[in-house]
Every structure is written in C-alpha cells, then in structure tokens.
Amino acid sequence: MADHTLSSPERLSTLDRAVQRVLGQPIDRTDGPAKVSGDARYSFEIEADNALYGHILTAGIGAGRIDAIDADAARAAPGVVAVLVDDPRLPADAVNSFDKLKSWRLGHDIRFFGQAIGVVVAETQEAARAAARLVDIRYAPQQGRFTPDLSHPDEIEPEGLRPPVKTGDFDAIFAGATFRYDQSYSTPIHFPAAMEPQATLARWEDDELILHSSLQSTGGATKAVGRALDIDPQKVRVIAPFVGGGFGGKTSVGAEAIYAAIAAKHTGRPVKIVQTRRQVAALAHHRAPTRQRVRIATDADGHIRAFGHHAVIAQRDNRSFVEPVHIGTTHLYAGDARLMTVDLARADHPTSGAVRSPGEACGTLAVEVAMDEAAEALGLDPIEFRRRNEPKVSPANGKPFGTRKLIECYEEGARRFGWDQRSAKPASRREGDWWIGHGMAAAIRSNITVEARATVTLEADGSAHIETDMTDIGTGTYTILMQVVAEALGLSPDRVRVSIGDSSLPRSAGSGGSFGASSASSAAALACQEIAGKLAAKLDAEAKDLTLQDGHATARNRRVPLTELLGGEAISAKGHAKPGKHTDAHVSASYGAHFAEVAVNAFTGEVRVRRMTGIFDIGRVLNEKTARSQIVGGIVWGIGSVLHEDGVIDPHSGQFVNPDFGEYHIPTHADSPPIEVHFIEEVDNLANEAGAKGVGELGNSGAGAAVANAIYNACGIRVHDFPITLDKLLSALPEQD
Amino acid sequence: MAWERKVGKAMHFTINGKNYDADPDIRTSLLDLLREHLNLTGSKKGCDHGQCGACTVLVNGRRINSCLTLAVMHQDDEITTIEGIGTPDNLAPLQAAFVKHDGFQCGYCTPGQICSATGMLNEAKQGWPSHVSERLEGDVELTDDEIRERMSGNLCRCSAYPNIVDAIREVAEEPA
Numbered sequence: 018m019a020d021h022t023l024s025s026p027e028r029l030s031t032l033d034r035a036v037q038r039v040l041g042q043p044i045d046r047t048d049g050p051a052k053v054s055g056d057a058r059y060s061f062e063i064e065a066d067n068a069l070y071g072h073i074l075t076a077g078i079g080a081g082r083i084d085a086i087d088a089d090a091a092r093a094a095p096g097v098v099a100v101l102v103d104d105p106r107l108p109a110d111a112v113n114s115f116d117k118l119k120s121w122r123l124g125h126d127i128r129f130f131g132q133a134i135g136v137v138v139a140e141t142q143e144a145a146r147a148a149a150r151l152v153d154i155r156y157a158p159q160q161g162r163f164t165p166d167l168s169h170p171d172e173i174e175p176e177g178l179r180p181p182v183k184t185g186d187f188d189a190i191f192a193g194a195t196f197r198y199d200q201s202y203s204t205p206i207h208f209p210a211a212m213e214p215q216a217t218l219a220r221w222e223d224d225e226l227i228l229h230s231s232l233q234s235t236g237g238a239t240k241a242v243g244r245a246l247d248i249d250p251q252k253v254r255v256i257a258p259f260v261g262g263g264f265g266g267k268t269s270v271g272a273e274a275i276y277a278a279i280a281a282k283h284t285g286r287p288v289k290i291v292q293t294r295r296q297v298a299a300l301a302h303h304r305a306p307t308r309q310r311v312r313i314a315t316d317a318d319g320h321i322r323a324f325g326h327h328a329v330i331a332q333r334d335n336r337s338f339v340e341p342v343h344i345g346t347t348h349l350y351a352g353d354a355r356l357m358t359v360d361l362a363r364a365d366h367p368t369s370g371a372v373r374s375p376g377e378a379c380g381t382l383a384v385e386v387a388m389d390e391a392a393e394a395l396g397l398d399p400i401e402f403r404r405r406n407e408p409k410v411s412p413a414n415g416k417p418f419g420t421r422k423l424i425e426c427y428e429e430g431a432r433r434f435g436w437d438q439r440s441a442k443p444a445s446r447r448e449g450d451w452w453i454g455h456g457m458a459a460a461i462r463s464n465i466t467v468e469a470r471a472t473v474t475l476e477a478d479g480s481a482h483i484e485t486d487m488t489d490i491g492t493g494t495y496t497i498l499m500q501v502v503a504e505a506l507g508l509s510p511d512r513v514r515v516s517i518g519d520s521s522l523p524r525s526a527g528s529g530g531s532f533g534a535s536s537a538s539s540a541a542a543l544a545c546q547e548i549a550g551k552l553a554a555k556l557d558a559e560a561k562d563l564t565l566q567d568g569h570a571t572a573r574n575r576r577v578p579l580t581e582l583l584g585g586e587a588i589s590a591k592g593h594a595k596p597g598k599h600t601d602a603h604v605s606a607s608y609g610a611h612f613a614e615v616a617v618n619a620f621t622g623e624v625r626v627r628r629m630t631g632i633f634d635i636g637r638v639l640n641e642k643t644a645r646s647q648i649v650g651g652i653v654w655g656i657g658s659v660l661h662e663d664g665v666i667d668p669h670s671g672q673f674v675n676p677d678f679g680e681y682h683i684p685t686h687a688d689s690p691p692i693e694v695h696f697i698e699e700v701d702n703l704a705n706e707a708g709a710k711g712v713g714e715l716g717n718s719g720a721g722a723a724v725a726n727a728i729y730n731a732c733g734i735r736v737h738d739f740p741i742t743l744d745k746l747l748s749a750l751p752e753q754d
Numbered sequence: 755m756a757w758e759r760k761v762g763k764a765m766h767f768t769i770n771g772k773n774y775d776a777d778p779d780i781r782t783s784l785l786d787l788l789r790e791h792l793n794l795t796g797s798k799k800g801c802d803h804g805q806c807g808a809c810t811v812l813v814n815g816r817r818i819n820s821c822l823t824l825a826v827m828h829q830d831d832e833i834t835t836i837e838g839i840g841t842p843d844n845l846a847p848l849q850a851a852f853v854k855h856d857g858f859q860c861g862y863c864t865p866g867q868i869c870s871a872t873g874m875l876n877e878a879k880q881g882w883p884s885h886v887s888e889r890l891e892g893d894v895e896l897t898d899d900e901i902r903e904r905m906s907g908n909l910c911r912c913s914a915y916p917n918i919v920d921a922i923r924e925v926a927e928e929p930a
C-alpha cells in the first residue's frame with residue numbers, strides 16, 4: 018500500500034512525468050449526460066418497494082418546553098402508520114461526530130424555533146403532511162435569547178476552529194502609530210440553501226442500516242449516524258452518488274436521516290423523508306451573524322505595523338463550532354503586531370456552522386473593505402497598498418508560504434480588467450441614470466490537507482477503476498479522479514471507471530473545506546504510483562524510467578501494451594494520503610484578486626453588478642473547466658452576500674422571517690453578470706501529492722468586498738453593515754446637478 | 755392502523771408521448787405524481803412553493819412549475835418532462851450545450867433549467883416580450899440580458915448562471 022505522509026517537500030513525480038495530457042484539461046463532466054437528462058438519481062429518488070413517507074414535526078415556539086403532545090387524531094387519520102415523538106434519540110436538528118449528544122438530544126426542551134420534535138409516518142406524502150397538522154402540541158414558552166448582543170459577548174472561551182492570533186504589543190503599537198483605521202462591521206445570517214433539500218431514504222437489512230442520504234461525506238457520516246442512534250457505525254452504510262449541492266450544510270447528517278432510520282426500524286418498512294424548504298432553514302446550520310472590528314495601523318508610507326481583527330458571532334448552547342472569522346486575515350497582510358480573536362454570544366437560534374468559505378466569506382467583507390478605506394485615507398491605490406504589505410513569510414508565525422502568487426493575481430487582474438481606467442475619486446463617472454464604479458479585493462482561502470484513501474485497480478483488460486467514498490456535490494469529483502488516474506496510468510478518459518459516494522468504499526474526508534479534490538486526488542496519485550512501480554518492475558526498469566501513454570508502457574526502449582504486460586492479471590493498489598510534519602511547517606492557501614464594475618442607480622440606489630474579473634492561484638489546475646465553474650459559482654455567492662442575502666430572525670418569536678427562496682434572496686440569472694476567470698498555475702510542491710490547492714470556496718472570498726468597494730467608488734457611500742440593500746444607499750446618494 | 759386505500763377512478767396522463775395510469779391521492783401535485791408515482795424523477799423538488807423552478811415541465815408546450823399544480827388537473831394535457839427532451843445517449847441540443855459549457859455543477863436545478871429554456875426559446879420565437887425588452891411588439895432579439903431575465907425563475911445555488919447563458923445562447927443562435 019502506498020502510504021504517504023507529507024514530511025518532506027518532495028512531491029510524487031507520477032503526475033509530473035505523465036504525458037497523457039488529460040489532467041488539467043477542460044474535459045466535460047463525465048456525469049454530465051446523466052445530470053442534464055434527469056437520469057442521475059438523488060437520494061429521495063432511489064426506488065424502494067413499499068416505502069413509507071415521513072413528515073417531521075417542528076416546534077412552534079423559540080424557547081421553553083413541551084407540556085404535552087396529543088397525537089391521537091393524527092394516529093387515527095387515514096394512511097397514518099405511526100407518530101413518533103418520544104424516542105429519546107430523536108434529534109433536535111443535524112447530528113455530527115464532534116458535538117456532545119446533549120447538543121441535539123433535547124427531549125421536550127425547546128431551544129430554537131423550528132426544532133424537530135417528532136415525525137408522522139404514513140403511506141403517502143400527502144397523508145403524512147396532512148396528519149402532521151393534527152398533532153396537538155402544548156407548550157410552556159419562555160423568553161428566549163433571540164437577539165444576542167454581539168457587542169457584548171458571553172464570557173466563554175470558544176473552543177472553535179480558530180485559536181486567537183496574538184503577536185507583538187498590539188495596543189501600544191496601534192496607539193502610537195501615524196495612521197490608524199478603526200471600524201466596526203456586521204454581517205448577517207447566511208443560509209447554505211443547496212437546491213436539493215436534505216432528504217433520506219432509510220432501510221434496514223437485519224441490523225444493518227442503509228441510508229441513501231444527501232450528504233457531503235459518506236464514510237464520515239456513518240460515525241455521526243452511529244452515535245445518534247446508539248449503534249455501531251460499522252452497521253451503517255451511507256450512499257450518495259449524486260448530491261444536489263452542499264455548501265457546508267450537508268457536512269452534518271440531516272435530522273431527517275435519523276428520523277427516517279428510527280421510523281424504518283419502528284415500522285419495518287423503508288422510510289423516505291425530505292425536509293421542506295422552510296424546515297431546512299432551521300434544521301440545517303446557517304452561517305452565524307457576526308459583528309467585527311477591524312483595526313489597521315501603518316507608518317507614514319502605508320506599511321502596516323499593527324493589524325487587529327476581532328469578531329463576535331452567535332451560536333446556540335452546546336454547539337461547539339465557532340465561525341473562524343479571522344482565518345483568512347491571519348496570514349494575509351504584513352504587520353508584526355497582530356490581534357485576531359473570535360468571541361461568542363450564546364443565542365436561542367438554530368445551529369450555526371460552516372457554510373461555503375467559513376471565516377473568509379464574512380471576514381473578507383470587513384477586512385477587504387477596510388483595506389480599501391485605509392488605502393484611500395493614505396492616498397494610495399488599493400493595489401499599491403496591498404503590494405506594500407505583501408509579506409514574504411507568514412506575519413503571524415514566521416513560517417514560509419507554499420506557492421503564493423497574490424501579487425501576480427493583482428497585476429494580471431488589473432491588466433485584464435482595465436484598472437488603470439478607474440477614477441480614484443468616487444462619484445465621478447456617470448452613464449445616464451447610473452453611477453459607475455470599480456473596486457477590487459483580495460481572495461484567500463486557507464488550504465487544508467486531510468487524510469484520504471483510494472483504491473486503484475488496473476484491470477487485465479488495460480482499463481482502470483478507482484474507488485473512494487468521496488462525494489461529488491457538484492465539485493467535479495467524478496471527472497477529476499478520472500483525469501488523475503488516466504494521466505498517471507497513461508489511459509484515455511473512457512478507460513477509467515470511477516466509483517464514489519458509498520461508505521463501503523475506501524475512506525476519504527468527503528467534500529468540505531475545499532479539501533476534497535486535492536486530498537482524494539493525492540490518494541489516487543499514490544495508488545497509481547504504486548501500480549506504475551509494479552509495471553516498471555515487469556519491464557526490469559525503474560519507475561522513473563517508465564512512460565505510460567495510450568495504454569502502453571515504455572521503458573528501456575521497449576513499448577508494450579498494458580494488456581500484454583499484465584498477462585491477464587489485474588494490479589490493485591491502495592493510496593493513503595495524509596498530512597505530515599511538513600504540513601505544519603508552512604502556511605498553505607489559495608489566493609486570488611477580484612475586480613468588479615457596478616452601476617448604482619442615481620435615483621433609486623439599485624445596484625447592478627455589470628462585470629467581474631478574477632485571477633486565481635489554486636496550485637495545479639486539475640480540470641480547467643470545472644475549476645473555473647467552481648470559482649464563478651463562488652463569485653456569484655459573493656455577489657449574493659454583499660447585495661441580498663440576509664437571514665432574519667424575528668426578535669419576538671425567534672423564528673426565521675425569511676426561511677425560503679421567496680424571501681431569502683439568493684442570486685438569480687439576472688443578478689449574475691459576465692464573469693471572467695483566469696488561473697495563474699504553479700504546482701504547489703508543499704500542499705499535497707497532487708500539488709493542488711482548494712478551489713470551491715476561494716471565489717466567494719473577497720468577491721463581495723470587491724463589489725462593496727466598487728459601490729463606494731460609484732457613489733461615494735460606504736456601508737459597513739451588510740448586505741448593501743438600496744435603503745442603505747438611498748438617503749446618501751450624491752446630489753443631482 | 756389499517757390503511758384502506760380509497761378505490762378511486764384511476765387518472766390518465768400523457769407524458770412524453772406515452773400514456774400513464776395512476777391512482778394517486780387527490781391532493782398530489784403534478785410534480786409528486788411524476789416523482790413518486792410514475793418513477794419520472796428527472797423533475798426536481800427544490801422548494802415545493804413555486805420559488806425555484808427546479809420542477810419546471812412543459813404542459814402543452816408552456817413551461818410551468820409542476821409543484822404548484824395538482825396532477826388531477828392535467829389529464830387532458832400533453833406533458834413533457836426532461837426525460838422526454840433527450841436521453842443520456844441521445845441528448846437534445848440544449849442538453850448537449852449544457853454539458854459543453856458546464857452549465858451545472860450539482861445538477862439538481864438542471865432539468866428545470868433545460869425545460870425552462872426549451873419553453874423560453876419558444877416564447878421568444880413567438881415574440882413574447884419580457885421585462886427588459888425595448889419594445890412590446892415585433893421580433894425578440896435574445897440578448898444575454900433577455901436570456902438572464904427570462905431564466906430568472908430558475909434558481910441555481912451552484913450559480914452556474916454565466917455558463918447556462920452561454921449554453922442557451924449557443925442553441926438560440928443555431929439556425930432552426
């Protein structure tokens with residue numbers, strides 16, 4: 018088995034020496050035809066004989082207790098098979114492998130509006146839904162903490178993702194600096210809002226539980242399911258070959274999966290449950306609201322001496338995730354004195370958690386606008402200000418960077434976008450009724466190396482098969498893994514079969530944190546390297562002297578078809594990639610630069626984004642087409658977060674005011690401008706065996722800030738409380754001549 | 755609890771040119787009929803409230819949200835779903851263009867986008883104006899702004915929007 022720990026900067030040479038020219042190419046998604054024809058089956062669409070439908074019951078108060086539940090009428094309703102409200106394992110919302118059981122086993126205590134409390138199981142969806150309305154729940158409500166005061170956090174030491182950064186004497190250096198910037202910001206709740214709602218088909222085969230569930234990881238999910246049901250995770254199989262988007266919201270196991278499993282056991286039949294769109298808002302986690310303070314102190318030339326980024330976020334009791342707001346800021350700009358912290362205010366809200374680009378999505382909205390404001394106050398172009406503060410090594414811990422082409426991204430972006438045409442003075446360009454403005458921002462996404470396993474088999478017929486429990490949530494995994502194997506083994510794309518999305522396959526870390534493609538690709542490359550070694554041995558050659566191309570192996574002036582070399586026997590190898598000493602010895606991130614042109618209506622304050630350009634450094638590009646799509650999607654998310662997205666909790670009841678697409682406005686076609694994306698590719702020797710860095714979350718990092726900065730440039734209004742809706746511009750629009 | 759199935763009159767449907775009989779609960783939406791009774795799961799449910807367009811199908815050639823209408827109302831209609839537009843081995847031009855331009859990621863909104871685009875191209879051909887049209891009469895020129903406006907009832911959280919517009923534009927420009 019090719020067991021590889023990254024302990025030296027030596028990367029595998031398998032992919033570098035390969036000559037098949039498949040990897041990196043903009044190859045169409047291999048799962049494309051199935052998806053565009055409706056042939057791809059998502060979890061709720063798996064056929065199951067005799068399946069029942071469940072409808073989850075949710076709490077209609079935001080804090081208090083359930084006094085009594087009368088389900089007699091529901092049980093007597095036509096088609097109803099069971100109403101389950103008393104099983105202590107029924108979770109309040111999503112379950113995971115790291116929080117304490119008590120965080121979701123709330124019994125009849127109500128800790129947030131919309132909390133799951135039971136399930137009606139019936140012969141049809143219609144019968145289950147109708148009977149759910151007949152369940153009579155009596156509550157003893159209490160006053161909840163629905164409006165946490167983010168300027169006065171609770172005295173809790175957060176145990177979240179991100180330790181504080183404290184270097185140098187921040188207070189003294191900030192106080193004594195020539196130039197000081199100090200500004201508060203706020204960002205609201207964001208929903209992941211994947212188009213496919215959380216959905217599960219559960220069935221038992223004896224004591225083995227099979228879940229067809231819409232999840233970002235399969236193997237990882239078995240552990241969470243095992244804990245939630247008090248069963249052995251080995252007895253759980255999770256299957257998810259197609260997942261209708263995740264965006265962080267499907268990293269935990271949806272409540273409906275546990276309800277379906279319990280109901281299936283109880284009734285002895287398969288059970289299907291899909292969360293309604295409005296249920297998803299409360300039962301899947303959201304991005305926490307934040308209040309942030311950004312402080313920047315520089316010398317007279319704009320060299321940053323002190324950088325402060327403080328955030329307070331909201332989380333409900335017993336949930337341990339803390340939005341890592343300063344994760345991107347930590348290593349982004351110079352400044353020896355650094356003070357970066359996250360505090361926590363407890364709230365009776367649904368759970369907050371990791372949503373696409375955790376930390377960076379909300380952190381860059383503040384920090385990248387702050388950089389723009391500080392640059393202007395210093396009389397510097399925002400790119401020049403960033404250039405002056407580009408660190409050579411991490412300013413937080415002195416460690417070297419992996420590849421970091423940030424300056425090149427600024428320069429290339431400026432050139433392609435036409436940054437030199439921008440007027441530095443706000444409200445100086447007008448086209449008809451519209452103020453036109455330009456803005457830019459940096460993008461950063463910390464790169465995470467995680468453990469991943471894959472098995473590759475070179476079949477006797479010269480085709481290959483790769484197996485891993487990784488998911489494809491729209492990220493292109495099917496296609497990318499095919500490309501890695503085809504490249505490494507010298508095969509054409511149609512000779513590689515990819516099996517993923519099943520926990521019975523070798524364990525990966527699943528999709529999340531943008532680590533999926535690079536980690537699984539690394540495991541695949543390792544397995545292929547072992548196979549190449551065995552093929553070389555058959556030719557009495559060293560692996561480094563072997564060339565694999567078009568189904569042939571060439572070494573020592575011999576070119577032999579793989580089928581002949583294999584002699585009727587398959588070769589199988591296991592790849593196991595994992596972080597090692599080297600991972601900690603440097604700072605790894607992907608980078609980019611966003612440029613935005615916006616138009617602000619001079620009379621209504623309406624904002625239209627007209628075009629965006631982005632340049633990105635993601636290490637090795639595994640598939641130019643899917644990577645570009647990931648970035649484009651992220652940029653549109655940035656537009657959504659800066660202009661529209663705003664999850665609102667009613668201060669009186671604690672319920673979401675806008676838990677669906679009618680009221681929570683994700684970007685539409687009409688909101689999405691032409692977006693130009695380019696990569697500056699340099700294989701990152703330090704990141705992992707594949708030399709690739711994370712892509713999926715990078716586009717979302719900084720994109721919103723570039724739009725906010727362009728809005729300022731257009732009309733001269735700075736908004737520090739996001740989103741920038743037109744009401745925040747209307748009263749301050751420039752006077753008309 | 756015994757479940758006595760009410761013996762109703764079977765309903766009849768014409769979908770993708772084929773005849774189907776079904777006996778669903780009278781409250782069944784057209785979308786749930788397709789997905790839960792006829793095993794036509796290409797049409798997706800993103801919201802069940804007419805807010806996302808994932809369930810878009812064509813009824814007598816016009817695009818509608820199938821989650822917003824009851825199955826029982828459509829027994830005399832010609833219904834076309836994504837399965838009737840093309841198959842993996844025989845993709846319709848729009849489907850092929852979506853693959854070529856990477857007009858999707860997770861694929862969940864995709865059948866709705868493609869059914870919607872099919873209906874939309876027809877509307878444009880018939881001269882229907884949109885909110886961004888300069889004139890209410892005459893031929894429609896399908897600019898990118900027109901495509902974006904006319905497709906805005908179909909949400910895509912993966913935000914493949916620019917690629918979807920590329921795919922639709924390519925097909926719109928093909929000589930019919």
Ligand code: FES
Pocket residue numbers: 798799800801802803804805806807808809810819820821822
């Ligand atoms: S499912 Fe019909 S519009 Fe969303």
Ligand code: FES
Pocket residue numbers: 212261262491857858859860861862863864909910911912913914
């Ligand atoms: S492709 Fe995922 S929602 Fe559109």
